[in-house]
Amino acid sequence: MSSALMNARVAVIGGGWSGAAAAWHLHHARPGQGARWTWFETAPQLGGRARRLKPDSPLDNGQHIMIGAYRESLALIRSLRQAVLGEDEVRHPLFQRLPLTLLDPQGDGLVLPPGHPLLAFGRAMWSHPTWQLRDKLSLARWSVAQALRGFDCPPELSVDELCAGLTRTIRKELVEPLCVAALNTPSSQACAVTFLQVLKDGLFGGSGASDLLIPRVSLGAVLPEPLQHWCGQVQADLRLSTRVQSLSPPRQGQPWLVNGEPFDAVILACSAVEAARLCQDFAPDWARTAAQFRYEPIATAYFHAPVRKAWPAPMLALQETPECPAQFAFLLREHPLPPPWQAKGHQWFSLVASGASGWVHRGQDVLGKACIQQVQQQMRHLVATPQLQLAHLIVEKRATFRCTPMLDRPPSRIARGLWAAGDYVEGRYPATLEGAVRSGRAAASALIAELS
Numbered sequence: 001m002s003s004a005l006m007n008a009r010v011a012v013i014g015g016g017w018s019g020a021a022a023a024w025h026l027h028h029a030r031p032g033q034g035a036r037w038t039w040f041e042t043a044p045q046l047g048g049r050a051r052r053l054k055p056d057s058p059l060d061n062g063q064h065i066m067i068g069a070y071r072e073s074l075a076l077i078r079s080l081r082q083a084v085l086g087e088d089e090v091r092h093p094l095f096q097r098l099p100l101t102l103l104d105p106q107g108d109g110l111v112l113p114p115g116h117p118l119l120a121f122g123r124a125m126w127s128h129p130t131w132q133l134r135d136k137l138s139l140a141r142w143s144v145a146q147a148l149r150g151f152d153c154p155p156e157l158s159v160d161e162l163c164a165g166l167t168r169t170i171r172k173e174l175v176e177p178l179c180v181a182a183l184n185t186p187s188s189q190a191c192a193v194t195f196l197q198v199l200k201d202g203l204f205g206g207s208g209a210s211d212l213l214i215p216r217v218s219l220g221a222v223l224p225e226p227l228q229h230w231c232g233q234v235q236a237d238l239r240l241s242t243r244v245q246s247l248s249p250p251r252q253g254q255p256w257l258v259n260g261e262p263f264d265a266v267i268l269a270c271s272a273v274e275a276a277r278l279c280q281d282f283a284p285d286w287a288r289t290a291a292q293f294r295y296e297p298i299a300t301a302y303f304h305a306p307v308r309k310a311w312p313a314p315m316l317a318l319q320e321t322p323e324c325p326a327q328f329a330f331l332l333r334e335h336p337l338p339p340p341w342q343a344k345g346h347q348w349f350s351l352v353a354s355g356a357s358g359w360v361h362r363g364q365d366v367l368g369k370a371c372i373q374q375v376q377q378q379m380r381h382l383v384a385t386p387q388l389q390l391a392h393l394i395v396e397k398r399a400t401f402r403c404t405p406m407l408d409r410p411p412s413r414i415a416r417g418l419w420a421a422g423d424y425v426e427g428r429y430p431a432t433l434e435g436a437v438r439s440g441r442a443a444a445s446a447l448i449a450e451l452s
């Protein structure tokens, strides 16, 4: 290891999943050297957009799922939990893992059987109970055409344009829900290149790549809380509740200044808006690109009620209509409820409305009532609707950037000694946990290479 790297002081700004990956990789690049990095986070806890709602809550800031293809996030979670909790507790599964399943509340729909995702997809498609032969043929033809083109297409295409040859049923029941779940952008506006990339990773990413991973516990317990514990173990300089107000570039051989404090290098793992604010004076072009994103909200309605009968799957595809905002429902069977509700046999479940800008404009009250109505209309055979309780309605207005065609995403390198990490940074992933983790690791590796 070079002495420049051994002696360097590095600041990581932002404690979301990208900052977590950056801090973890910085630390492991210098084994035995102690923590020479300082980690700033505005909030009183780590986790950013993917964290526990409140310290004592079993729920999250918004319902999240992962897929088997999220290899770097899963590897980070595994390594961290091994370091903090030891081997045995790592065996306790944090996620409910199931093959890609798009069942409606009646139990009809797509279920991938075990095996290679591509073959499983073909079998699931042919055995689908309600699709007509012409639906299946259109999907088969389309899939072969995409595979022959290497899952690539002209950059200006939207997902709707890419899928124009598919039947209406396939677009409604498969493309639209997958698109909004993966890209949080309606298919009429979503980037076809990114959509194909997600499909390719799921279908060609090897065994288990398309599996759904639904957290059994709060996401806080999956990564941010063990991470905070680990920071204590390695005596990291973690500064929670500390917003970075100013970042000044090196002048005349001086180091970077973060809130006036000197650092040799900086990883900016905060939001694109904050990164643009901090860099606008010395990297105006980069800041302009980072500031131009448009965002899509995600609303999560957390309910509890007695469950009438077993759900066909823990994740159900709902019908989104002009009156019904949500595309998915999740049964959170293992999330504890306060004792009075537990005694009454209630269980948590959530409804998720992605790409929900239209609903957000109509206000939380209207949205909450629409979610209740959707449960009453589409799920009344699964939950006892007279006892239904809407416990929390969480609207994240800037949940993810709107993933549109030809989107200009800023590169990770901003200046010498300054690298950006975050789900918005240039890369082949949409705004996801995996995109964030990959960019954090990449920024740390690039910075280490620069200092070495």
Ligand SMILES: Cc1cc2nc3c(=O)[nH]c(=O)nc-3n(C[C@H](O)[C@H](O)[C@H](O)COP(=O)(O)OP(=O)(O)OC[C@H]3O[C@@H](n4cnc5c(N)ncnc54)[C@H](O)[C@@H]3O)c2cc1C
Pocket: 013, 014, 015, 016, 017, 018, 019, 040, 041, 042, 043, 046, 047, 048, 049, 050, 061, 062, 063, 064, 065, 066, 242, 243, 244, 245, 269, 270, 271, 274, 298, 299, 300, 396, 398, 399, 400, 421, 422, 423, 424, 431, 432, 433, 434, 436
């Ligand atoms: C409701 C919802 C549902 C989602 N569902 C999914 C899903 O199912 N699957 C999936 O893969 N992804 C999902 N996502 C997206 C995923 O949460 C994000 O892509 C990921 O968390 C982004 O991590 P990040 O580190 O890039 O950014 P963030 O999580 O935004 O982290 C940035 C951090 O920087 C801090 N910060 C900002 N400014 C400063 C400053 N000046 N000084 C110090 N700290 C600062 C912030 O407080 C924050 O903690 C969802 C997002 C939301 C909101």
